[in-house]
Amino acid sequence: MVVATAAVPAAPSSPYTEFTDPHLVQGRALWLDTCEGCHGYGIAGAPIPMQPTEWAPRLRKPLPLLYRHAIEGFFGPDDTYMPPRGGNPELSDSQVRAAVDYMVALARHHINVTR
Numbered sequence: 001m002v003v004a005t006a007a008v009p010a011a012p013s014s015p016y017t018e019f020t021d022p023h024l025v026q027g028r029a030l031w032l033d034t035c036e037g038c039h040g041y042g043i044a045g046a047p048i049p050m051q052p053t054e055w056a057p058r059l060r061k062p063l064p065l066l067y068r069h070a071i072e073g074f075f076g077p078d079d080t081y082m083p084p085r086g087g088n089p090e091l092s093d094s095q096v097r098a099a100v101d102y103m104v105a106l107a108r109h110h111i112n113v114t115r
């Protein structure tokens, strides 16, 4: 039964899982700043880390290749384009790698929970 007086919705929890590893905490913050705008919603064909079917093929690639594609930019097989550093030239290589590490951890997490 729905109680009408309980109309105040609970704050929606973030779909972006937080991990305790400090490296991933930093990666999550960077990812939210620069990458989430596309990857959170599939803008321009960006693979969504909460969608296992979109991320499974990426997780089969070696991590150094994912880093390189994120740093240098990458045209995928469907001609969708990942811009270098997500379009933020201020990010250092290690910051981009941290954001990739967070997105990979998030994708792995979602593949595990849906298995």
Ligand code: HEC
Pocket (backbone or CB within 6 Å): 031, 034, 035, 036, 037, 038, 039, 043, 044, 045, 046, 047, 058, 061, 065, 066, 067, 069, 070, 074, 075, 076, 077, 078, 079, 080, 081, 082, 083, 085, 086, 087, 091, 096, 099, 100, 103
């Ligand atoms: C303007 C939109 C946009 C932004 C912002 C963006 N991406 Fe992407 N990204 C894409 C698209 C589109 C693809 C898919 C390219 C393809 O495989 O067709 C992609 C793919 C990727 C991939 C997979 C590469 C591969 O080899 O499969 C990684 C890793 C990635 N992005 C990391 C990042 C990181 C890290 C950031 C933030 C620093 C970021 N992206 C920001 C659009 C974006």
